[in-house]
Amino acid sequence: MATKVFVPRETSAVSVGADNVAVAIAREAKKSGESIELVRNGSWGATWLEPMVEVDVGGVRIVYGNVSEDDVAGLFASGFLAGGEHAKRVGPLMEIPYLIKQDRWTFFRCGLIDPLSIDEFRKTQGFNAIEKAFEIGAEAVIESVTASGLRGRGGAGFPAGIKWRTAADTHSDQKYIACNADEGDSGTFSDRLLMEGDPLCLIEGMMIAGFAVGASKGYIYLRSEYPLTHSILERAIAKARESGWLGEDIQGSGFDFDIELHLGAGSYVCGEETAMLESLEGRRGVVRAKPPLPAISGLFGAPTVVNNVVTLASVPNIVNLGGARYASFGVERSKGTLAFQLAGNIKRGGMVEKAFGLTLRELIEDWGGGTASGRPVKAVQVGGPLGAYLPIEQLDTVLDYEAFSAIGAMIGHGGIVVFDDTVNMAEQARFAMEFCAIESCGKCTPCRIGSTRGVEVIDRMVADVDREANYDLLVELCNTMEDASLCAMGGMTPYPVRSVLKYFAEDFASPRGIEA
């Protein structure tokens, strides 16, 4: 029987040579007359081990990490098809603490199966939830999502059940599901991992949302920076159509639902839900004033549920296992799990799906193993470019939406970017303003002009021109942007800036920062 060998087809793995490794394995197997079945799975999210090759040895998956194409001949010589010893051998998958200590709810299939196999998807509960939804009805589905406590995983944390209820209760002949896959925050890649590793799960989540609120059409707005994801999603949608899981009268249920895949065009602000809707309508990604809420009047003026990828992909298991089960994970008002992403200067970067309630320190030290450079951690930015920079004194903060908001920070989409002590934080504060100036849609004045003025004020502070007066000016500018911007772009750019003023003010004292 052919031995199964898994090599991820996932952006990070491929970016460090996984395609070449797959080719080398196929070639070496042929040369040595070994019979193998090469599976291009998704990534488990242990990105630091990529390219991570697994061999199925009698039902136990044996992991070889950081495999390069030059290792392949040696691996065959060491008998890796039987799990043989080799310098790159990590051990059985189910003994890797990084993975087994997680709470895999949304990502349980990621890495496990061939993401484009309807058959393997079905064998791992795939489409069970939509079948159950047909059975229990739309009302019960919304109740289940509400009971789960699931909040929007894109960053804003709005309760999904309430959004669905609003769209369901709004009468309209046409409604839409719009999946926000414009994952623009630096340090985040969980949407991408899910779409590359288990795209059918997202499709099922969108179908359930459509069934629950009465929408027959879904859109996925995918950022153009993810070309591999695009090709995988395209194929997954086509396979779902071919097998009757998308289209008219799905599996004889009478329910019609189809998905259109749209590409973004390199704009960060299009991750804001109303700017995304504008872009989906073919226009400049300029944010809309709210109200009206998109759930009442969204895409083309129709009621639209806008949810992030991970939010939608969390739904199938909520329907399968019940909202109460999901709500049993987490703390306080932060129920369930979040896909935390460890990025930047970190030894073991990757994705960790874990119930809310652990601390930043546990993630960075226990999972992440500290910095990649081996130098001390100086700052950690949580929640993307609009998130605060936290000093090491704050690492014991519990990861829950409210605890973060209490310290002027946010969890956002769960990205955690680690910096070592060589970083100059004045430079990071300047970048926050600069990024806002580059990406502002231009609709509201505080964001459009405030960000440019912010860069100038910081430059003067660093150059030691009227430092105190400029400090006051910067604080005032932050207040104006925060209070008067239309959306989170201008409204939250002050978060990282303020956090630098609060925790790392000494870095403004000299343009050379810590070397002074």
Place this chain on the structure above:
Amino acid sequence: MTANGYNKEALSQIIGDFDARPEMLVQILQALTKRIGWVPEDAVRQLADELNLSRADVHGVVSFYHDFRTTPPGKHIVRICQAEACQAMGSRELTTHAEQMLGVPMHDSNDDVSLEPIYCLGNCACSPAVMIDQKTYGRVSTQRFDELVDALREGN
């Protein structure tokens, strides 16, 4: 449509592929960019005509999105991630190195190559990240960058 070559019939065909729906403008511009690398002024006029939009509408969309260029790019586009996770792993130093090595400042082009910033490739656990044409690379040290560019030049 060959390199830099705008061709009216070919653009009409792309527009037709999207059923000439005006709400598909961003998608049509992506398809055009994939084909010829940029959006010439003549294409803006044609898009306005065939989608029943004003030229200002089309120009507004072209100028809003970073992906759409109004000048032809070099043979290859090298994009270096400038966002925080890559900054934490030396993307600023890598950018300076790339400008020197390629002989092109950021945001600029020569016949061979365009050098552009990009804000996050979602490869943040393998920083610093670089995209060359449509391929993403991770853990790009200055040495690996040179190897990638050499491979590109050999391929020319």
